[in-house]
Amino acid sequence: MTRAALFQLLRSQSKHLSQRNLHSGYHLQSSSALIDKTCGRTSSFVSRLSAVQKRWASQATTREDESKISIGPRRGQEAEEDEKDVAYVGPISSTIKKVKLLSLSTCCLSVSLGPVITFMTSPDMNVILKGAVASSVIFFSATTTGVLHWFVSPYVHKIRWKPGSDSFEVEIMSWLATYIPRTIRFADIRPPETNRPFVTFKANGSFYFVDQEHCQNKALLARLTPQQQESAFKNL
Incomplete structure (x- = not known):
């Protein structure tokens, strides 16, 4: 009888301890899940808040740019149009x-x-x-x-030309190191007819030099040097 009572007492104590462990584990698991859920909500709220702030900043900048009175195209549009027309840049x-x-x-x-x-x-x-x-x-x-x-002075720093146009715009440098734009018609181009070095063509009494090796637009180069193209064709 004493052994049976002792065995039943130990069995009841073990069940009680196992139930307490399960209960405490459930509480720990539920509390960790609650913490993870709270952290996830906080991080998502912070990310949404930053996205909204960035959107408001971009909208405010756009509104400020649009509210300003400007003559002609915007800066971005003007830069894109200039880059499209650029056919040659001096190396x-x-x-x-x-x-x-x-x-x-x-x-x-x-x-x-x-x-x-x-x-x-x-x-x-x-x-x-x-x-x-x-x-x-x-x-x-x-x-x-x-x-x-x-x-x-004859060095051409930049050429703007639209394919099919009868004229083009060149940028040369003044003696004060500032760029001067000039508009030249292809009909005014003449051979240099001089011993001056680094001269490609002559137009309206001024000399111009274009680095032919770095001119990627071959159609423009052919129209800038018609005499060279004709002589090369005759030699063929």
């Missing part, structure tokens, strides 16, 4: 501009600071000799700047 256009800016800055510094430095560095030197030195520095700097402009 060393940026390099030429940097060199011209450097030459202009050196010339300005030599003209403005050359005489001051010459007259202040050597107080014992003759005034006439100082003037000759300052004039020589200014003359050398201005001469190199002028020669550089003469050498690169």
